[in-house]
Amino acid sequence: MTERLYYHDSFLYEFDAQVVDVVPSDSRQAIILDCTAFYPTSGGQVFDTGWILSGSNKFRITEVAEKDDGTILHFVENTLQVEKGSRIRGLVDVDRRRDHMQQHSGQHVLSAAFIQLFNMPTVSFHMGAEACSIDLDTKNLTSNQVEQAETLANDIVMQDRRVGIRFVTQEEAQGLGLRKLPPVERDKLRLIDISDFDLTACGGTHVASTGQIGCVLLRKAEKVRQGWRVEFVCGKRAVATARRDYATLVESAGLFSSHIWEVPQQIRKAQEEVRALRKSREQGLEELAEAQAAKLLAETPEAGGRKIVARVFADRDVVFIKLLAQKLTRHSAAAIALLGTSLGQPTLVFAQSTGQPFDMGALMKESLAELGGRGGGSKDMAQGGPVRAEGLDAALQALAAKLRG
Numbered sequence: 234m235t236e237r238l239y240y241h242d243s244f245l246y247e248f249d250a251q252v253v254d255v256v257p258s259d260s261r262q263a264i265i266l267d268c269t270a271f272y273p274t275s276g277g278q279v280f281d282t283g284w285i286l287s288g289s290n291k292f293r294i295t296e297v298a299e300k301d302d303g304t305i306l307h308f309v310e311n312t313l314q315v316e317k318g319s320r321i322r323g324l325v326d327v328d329r330r331r332d333h334m335q336q337h338s339g340q341h342v343l344s345a346a347f348i349q350l351f352n353m354p355t356v357s358f359h360m361g362a363e364a365c366s367i368d369l370d371t372k373n374l375t376s377n378q379v380e381q382a383e384t385l386a387n388d389i390v391m392q393d394r395r396v397g398i399r400f401v402t403q404e405e406a407q408g409l410g411l412r413k414l415p416p417v418e419r420d421k422l423r424l425i426d427i428s429d430f431d432l433t434a435c436g437g438t439h440v441a442s443t444g445q446i447g448c449v450l451l452r453k454a455e456k457v458r459q460g461w462r463v464e465f466v467c468g469k470r471a472v473a474t475a476r477r478d479y480a481t482l483v484e485s486a487g488l489f490s491s492h493i494w495e496v497p498q499q500i501r502k503a504q505e506e507v508r509a510l511r512k513s514r515e516q517g518l519e520e521l522a523e524a525q526a527a528k529l530l531a532e533t534p535e536a537g538g539r540k541i542v543a544r545v546f547a548d549r550d551v552v553f554i555k556l557l558a559q560k561l562t563r564h565s566a567a568a569i570a571l572l573g574t575s576l577g578q579p580t581l582v583f584a585q586s587t588g589q590p591f592d593m594g595a596l597m598k599e600s601l602a603e604l605g606g607r608g609g610g611s612k613d614m615a616q617g618g619p620v621r622a623e624g625l626d627a628a629l630q631a632l633a634a635k636l637r638g
């Protein structure tokens with residue numbers, strides 16, 4: 234079992250230790266020390282990184298993990314050249330550790346705030362690379378409650394309360410009113426005591442006083458299967474997150490040439506404009522298709538009691554030619570529309586007035602067998618995508634001639 238130096242001092246960033254063993258683990262090499270200040274992933278907090286100095290060699294520690302028996306494995310980046318029994322010096326990556334202390338200590342404060350204000354217990358804690366989150370055991374959570382918890386958490390930060398470490402036995406722990414007891418039975422419990430605010434069992438690394446958390450910023454709150462998940466960031470992470478949010482807002486406001494506070498209003502206005510434009514465009518297209526259908530029917534001679542309109546459009550999209558096909562076949566009781574568009578992805582639309590004898594789906598399949606591509610449809614309406622726009626007009630004229638008989 235490795236002695237955990239971080240249990241007693243979270244600010245110990247350099248330490249000397251003896252190499253107990255070097256073991257292969259998951260195609261990597263891991264070093265086991267008699268004592269360590271490196272924190273292994275556990276209790277929601279992620280591992281420390283850093284370096285190990287051995288003689289004149291320096292090795293990067295990329296991950297630290299804990300085995301069931303309490304042994305701590307330090308994974309190294311490349312092949313390790315340290316002797317079993319030799320002395321090494323360990324250097325913890327300070328920036329990463331400080332960040333983790335801010336997030337994890339902030340979590341204690343926040344979890345306690347949710348308990349004190351609304352009696353909502355924290356069931357799990359996740360520390361991500363970007364943001365952290367706690368899952369609260371509650372059916373409902375309002376944005377007002379989120380704000381209240383954030384306010385209380387930041388009050389506790391401002392008050393710069395002492396964060397102490399205590400070791401007690403299971404029996405001693407019973408009467409202390411701990412917020413959370415660890416799932417595993419250990420003879421000695423490590424308690425984190427935020428003076429007159431929160432007392433909980435935890436093995437992680439924490440700040441020495443709440444002021445070092447800097448600040449607690451709550452972000453997304455979302456319903457999850459077993460309660461509510463609240464995302465948060467603390468300290469320098471909160472500043473970095475706020476900085477990025479601000480940059481995003483400034484960029485958005487720049488697009489509207491407005492102040493950042495006016496962005497939602499500007500978006501609403503733009504959405505309304507888009508809706509209005511879309512509506513007026515649809516109306517315009519409807520009228521255009523109507524007029525074009527009338528014109529095409531007027532200039533198409535009747536053959537065998539029906540009018541066959543065959544036309545490829547280079548400047549109209551598939552939405553329009555479908556609309557046109559609809560108008561043609563509804564305006565005349567005996568019309569066949571063989572339409573195509575070469576705008577964008579080439580598309581064919583075949584349609585006939587109800588009661589006409591042909592099978593548009595079958596004709597589409599026949600045409601595409603020649604032109605290449607896929608498509609099909611019903612007896613009165615079919616759509617297909619030929620591979621090329623070239624030759625579409627000739628194919629439609631040939632098909633029209635065939636249908637005229």
Ligand SMILES: [Zn+2]
Nearest residue numbers: 337435436437
């Ligand atoms: Zn903790």
